[in-house]
Amino acid sequence: MDSISQLPDALLLGVLSLLPAKDVVATMILSKRWQFLWMFVPKLIYDDNYQNIEFERLSRFVYRSLLLHEAPVIETLHFIIRPKSNVVDIGVWTRTAVKRCVRELIIEMDCSSSSTAPVMLPRSLYSGCSILVKLKLKKVVLVDVTSPFSFPSLKELSLKSVKYPDEEFVQSLLSNCPVLESLVVKQCPNDNATIFTVKNSSLKSLVLENQDLRYNDIGAGYVIDAPSLEKFKIRDLHEDRFCVIENEMPNIVEADIDVAYGHPGKILSSITSVKHLTLCITSSKDAYPVGLAFCSLVYLEIWTLDTEWSNDLNLLMCVLRDSPNLRALKLEQLDCDGDRSCWMEPSSAPECVIWSLETLELVDYEGAEEEKKVIAFILRNANCLKKATISTESTDPNKRLEMLKELELFPRRSPNCQLAFYYSP
Ligand SMILES: *[C@@H]1O[C@H](CO)[C@@H](O)[C@H](O)[C@H]1NC(C)=O
Numbered sequence: 001m002d003s004i005s006q007l008p009d010a011l012l013l014g015v016l017s018l019l020p021a022k023d024v025v026a027t028m029i030l031s032k033r034w035q036f037l038w039m040f041v042p043k044l045i046y047d048d049n050y051q052n053i054e055f056e057r058l059s060r061f062v063y064r065s066l067l068l069h070e071a072p073v074i075e076t077l078h079f080i081i082r083p084k085s086n087v088v089d090i091g092v093w094t095r096t097a098v099k100r101c102v103r104e105l106i107i108e109m110d111c112s113s114s115s116t117a118p119v120m121l122p123r124s125l126y127s128g129c130s131i132l133v134k135l136k137l138k139k140v141v142l143v144d145v146t147s148p149f150s151f152p153s154l155k156e157l158s159l160k161s162v163k164y165p166d167e168e169f170v171q172s173l174l175s176n177c178p179v180l181e182s183l184v185v186k187q188c189p190n191d192n193a194t195i196f197t198v199k200n201s202s203l204k205s206l207v208l209e210n211q212d213l214r215y216n217d218i219g220a221g222y223v224i225d226a227p228s229l230e231k232f233k234i235r236d237l238h239e240d241r242f243c244v245i246e247n248e249m250p251n252i253v254e255a256d257i258d259v260a261y262g263h264p265g266k267i268l269s270s271i272t273s274v275k276h277l278t279l280c281i282t283s284s285k286d287a288y289p290v291g292l293a294f295c296s297l298v299y300l301e302i303w304t305l306d307t308e309w310s311n312d313l314n315l316l317m318c319v320l321r322d323s324p325n326l327r328a329l330k331l332e333q334l335d336c337d338g339d340r341s342c343w344m345e346p347s348s349a350p351e352c353v354i355w356s357l358e359t360l361e362l363v364d365y366e367g368a369e370e371e372k373k374v375i376a377f378i379l380r381n382a383n384c385l386k387k388a389t390i391s392t393e394s395t396d397p398n399k400r401l402e403m404l405k406e407l408e409l410f411p412r413r414s415p416n417c418q419l420a421f422y423y424s425p
């Protein structure tokens with residue numbers, strides 16, 4: 001203990017920032033040196049589940065420790081609460097927190113709890129949060145407020161499994177964040193936000209997720225108007241939902257599109273400025289619109305499904321044709337045990353394969369005929385390829401050796417192309 005105590009305050013405070021508040025406060029009894037140190041810890045984590053005491057005692061602990069806490073600014077205040085937590089108490093905590101100049105506030109319900117009833121958050125959350133920069137909420141209920149409110153400094157907002165009074169409330173919440181740069185939304189069943197509208201000109205990063213199978217709202221989807229967006233990620237496994245993008249997003253640099261929608265093409269045509277693209281879309285015939293040009297695209301990652309392997313490869317060829325400057329291509333396969341339908345190699349190679357592609361990566365290779373065809377096609381046409389990396393999950397060393405021998409025999413157009421083959425369980 002002595003040698004630890006000799007470390008500089010800044011370092012000790014950094015270490016204390018990683019511990020639950022209960023342990024942080026407990027360090028005050030260690031020695032004189034430690035008596036006041038905890039009061040300056042910039043990050044406080046109150047974990048109801050970890051402390052496992054009655055809520056009243058926890059609440060008193062939170063309240064007292066916040067009152068005694070001395071740091072001029074609390075960088076992060078993190079509450080992990082249980083379903084039975086009392087709204088009034090959480091209200092007192094947040095009010096105290098707001099007075100203590102909190103920059104990041106995280107309120108989440110303990111995920112290990114079996115209860116699905118989320119905790120309701122108090123109205124005081126909306127008042128006086130003028131210096132709050134980050135707000136992260138998980139599995140909580142937001143209540144309507146009639147009085148005007150604003151989060152003038154809020155740059156990051158995360159709403160995971162949050163329930164709202166109605167759609168208008170969501171819009172008014174977002175429109176009261178004038179400098180918001182990053183928004184993360186994970187929807188949950190019956191969240192009252194059937195059509196989730198994101199309209200904001202300051203937003204740079206948007207993540208939308210809807211992967212809860214119980215979600216069955218009819219006519220639900222997203223409406224987005226965020227012309228300054230640079231990063232966009234959407235994961236939605238519900239076929240009958242939609243995502244309407246009202247205006248072009250000319251600043252998009254990175255996009256990750258994983259949707260089950262029948263017409264993902266509308267999303268693709270709004271993100272043509274993208275440099276780094278990850279795609280997993282159902283590849284029905286009309287999924288990919290004609291006339292797109294991804295002139296800035298340098299990195300493409302495509303997730304393929306075994307059932308639609310040849311469709312996915314056709315989609316891949318379409319994107320390759322429209323991406324003349326692509327340098328890196330990665331193919332990831334999802335569960336590929338099934339028989340693969342036959343893929344027809346195109347009569348000519350896409351321009352980027354011939355002139356710009358430098359790296360090819362194929363994950364989860366199984367040595368199927370169709371996989372070999374694709375690899376052979378690219379190796380045979382790519383003039384600038386530097387490295388082809390192929391990994392397999394096959395546990396059989398003999399089979400792996402066979403795969404490698406076969407791959408090494410494929411003719412390579414590029415004289416400098418290295419082949420890396422490895423086992424990745
Ligand atoms: C969701 O909407 C219904 C119907 O308007 C309402 O009764 C319910 O309280 C709302 N849920 C929340 C969390 O406010």
Ligand SMILES: *[C@@H]1O[C@H](CO)[C@@H](O)[C@H](O)[C@H]1NC(C)=O
Pocket residue numbers: 174175176177178179199200201202203
């Ligand atoms: C979005 O951002 C702008 C600032 O860029 C802000 O003035 C506006 O209130 C925000 N909300 C909406 C709905 O545009």
